[in-house]
Amino acid sequence: MRYNVDLHSHSGYAGGVGKISLPGVAATMAKKGIDAFGVGDCLQPAWREKFADLLEEREAGLYALRGAAGDGRKARFVMQTEVIFTSAVPSGGRKATHTVLLFPNLRAVDAAIALLLRWKVKLDMGRPFIKCADAGEVAEKCSGFMKIDPRTMVIPAHVMTPRGVFGSDHPVDRLSDVYGGFAREIAAVETGLSADPALLALLPELDGTALISNSDCHSEALARVGREFTALEITRPTYEEIVLAIRERRILLTAEFDPAEGRYFLSGHRAGLSGHGGIGCWFSPDRLPPGCLCPVCGKKLTIGVLDRVLHLSRVQTGGRPRILGETRPNQKAVTLVPLVEVLAAGLGVASTAGRRVNDLFETIIGETGTEAELWDLSPGEIEARFSPLLPERAVAALAEVRRGNFSFQPGYDGEYGGLRLGEKIAWFGQAGIANGD
Ligand SMILES: [Zn+2]
Ligand SMILES: [Zn+2]
Known part of the structure; x- marks a missing residue:
């Protein structure tokens, strides 16, 4: 079983x-x-x-x-x-x-x-x-x-x-x-x-x-x-x-x-770091600043998971790193976005613990039994079953996630990545500096 x-x-x-x-x-x-x-x-x-x-x-x-x-x-x-x-x-x-x-x-x-x-x-x-x-x-x-x-x-x-x-x-x-x-x-x-x-x-x-x-x-x-x-x-x-x-x-x-939702995916410094004046910065492996030094505070960046994986692959293969996306994992995985996060993003609210999100969550699992079982439904089944019960934007968010049509603005140095529905944000080519909010 x-x-x-x-x-x-x-x-x-x-x-x-x-x-x-x-x-x-x-x-x-x-x-x-x-x-x-x-x-x-x-x-x-x-x-x-x-x-x-x-x-x-x-x-x-x-x-x-x-x-x-x-x-x-x-x-x-x-x-x-x-x-x-x-x-x-x-x-x-x-x-x-x-x-x-x-x-x-x-x-x-x-x-x-x-x-x-x-x-x-x-x-x-x-x-x-x-x-x-x-x-x-x-x-x-x-x-x-x-x-x-x-x-x-x-x-x-x-x-x-x-x-x-x-x-x-x-x-x-x-x-x-x-x-x-x-x-x-x-x-x-x-x-x-x-x-x-x-x-x-x-x-x-x-x-x-x-x-x-x-x-x-x-x-x-x-x-x-x-x-x-x-x-x-x-x-x-x-x-x-x-x-x-x-x-x-x-x-x-x-x-x-x-993985990009995780808090340490790219290298960077979070906005809340002391001496950072509320400015965060993040870099993908192909865009790291020289010496991995932070352009804001001058100290070494917190090195992210993607950089570490690429480094370890180089070392453990004796300099012939395996290629991301070409190496088949020998275990099956599904990517999961917590349902309350999907609902919050769909409704455009910040908190996953608010009353509206919670009410919608209860409505959904009242239908499916559990959150895990919701994702067994096809996008079409989700739309057919929940359109009469939920706001249109919430149903659209569920279907987008089930279709895999989402991505995350990658996390870094303790900051979670942010869900973006209907967008594909790349893991490479990232170099950002922004005021934290
Ligand atoms: Zn731990
Ligand atoms: Zn810094």
């Missing part, structure tokens, strides 16, 4: 401003069509404490809200956290590498908490820092988690963003530069909002690795939960079967943001 998983989130303990409660998430999952969801920050003691009251184990390793009705396809939770390994890297300095951990049950979570306390890791911040001298020690610590239970998973998170293993912050060229000998054991990496299988197909090192996609959300909002997810082919819903499906690459598809 097809099983949609979203295995990376954060509680209110990870910093940031999100509001998240497990009952709230469960309600959103049902609307979005997500079957299993990573609880986030499961090693944080105060959050971990809540699981005892809120959750009960149903199918081996899958948890449900206490007393909730329904089978293994109804709002299941997986024990999950993100940790940050810090270690010296070959390019100099110490890199902080975000990494997702999945645990088979609460017993394994508690064993991991005990292990981290032995390592003198502080657990109060939700996303614990695990200080390591070098890649050898990162490998040892990853193996330590695997010894708790061999079904534990260690998954490099949002690999192309600055704090991902291949990101621009203290850049490295290979997984082993961070994970040492454990790199061989890594069965899956997370694409993150800024990359998708087509981009990662340019990296030979990932040829045999499963690519999974998760929302990494800090909020239970409709625009966040399941904004990226992975559809697995499983025989029955259990934690172990989810892990096996990932390891054996029984991946039907990943649902991906358009």
Whole structure:
């Protein structure tokens, strides 16, 4: 059976401003069509404490809200956290590498908490820092988690963003530069909002690795939960079967943001940067300023995902980079625009959380059941079904997105890309300077 998983989130303990409660998430999952969801920050003691009251184990390793009705396809939770390994890297300095951990049950979570306390890791911040001298020690610590239970998973998170293993912050060229000998054991990496299988197909090192996609959300909002997810082919819903499906690459598809919507796609400096006077700038790889120096502040630009992918492809192929668009990914993906964003763009309103957008969203899923099922309809079916129910502009926006007739003004240095309906904005030939608004 097809099983949609979203295995990376954060509680209110990870910093940031999100509001998240497990009952709230469960309600959103049902609307979005997500079957299993990573609880986030499961090693944080105060959050971990809540699981005892809120959750009960149903199918081996899958948890449900206490007393909730329904089978293994109804709002299941997986024990999950993100940790940050810090270690010296070959390019100099110490890199902080975000990494997702999945645990088979609460017993394994508690064993991991005990292990981290032995390592003198502080657990109060939700996303614990695990200080390591070098890649050898990162490998040892990853193996330590695997010894708790061999079904534990260690998954490099949002690999192309600055704090991902291949990101621009203290850049490295290979997984082993961070994970040492454990790199061989890594069965899956997370694409993150800024990359998708087509981009990662340019990296030979990932040829045999499963690519999974998760929302990494800090909020239970409709625009966040399941904004990226992975559809697995499983025989029955259990934690172990989810892990096996990932390891054996029984991946039907990943649902991906358009990489240009991600916050670090092109190189640039955001308008809000101190000393930037409210002016943002962005550049595609073919239009980078000399030395990658910012024309506004003179400092080095935040190098974007597209530049990093092209660089890694050159290095990992020994100077014969694979060509973007010509290298077939060995996994299927669909590009997804969150429905509330489509509606907001269609109505010409800025907020995805406003009353009008929310009312239209509810009308639509009242018809289709879930957001995921809406996109199974053809553009013609969308027009026929929703014209009597929704404003004309909203229906037109849905049909445009379903036809693929949209693009994003690419994101850069922490700014999300902006949806443009009926336009095709190229990834190359971009050099922009603008007042942020
Ligand atoms: Zn992260
Ligand atoms: Zn600058």
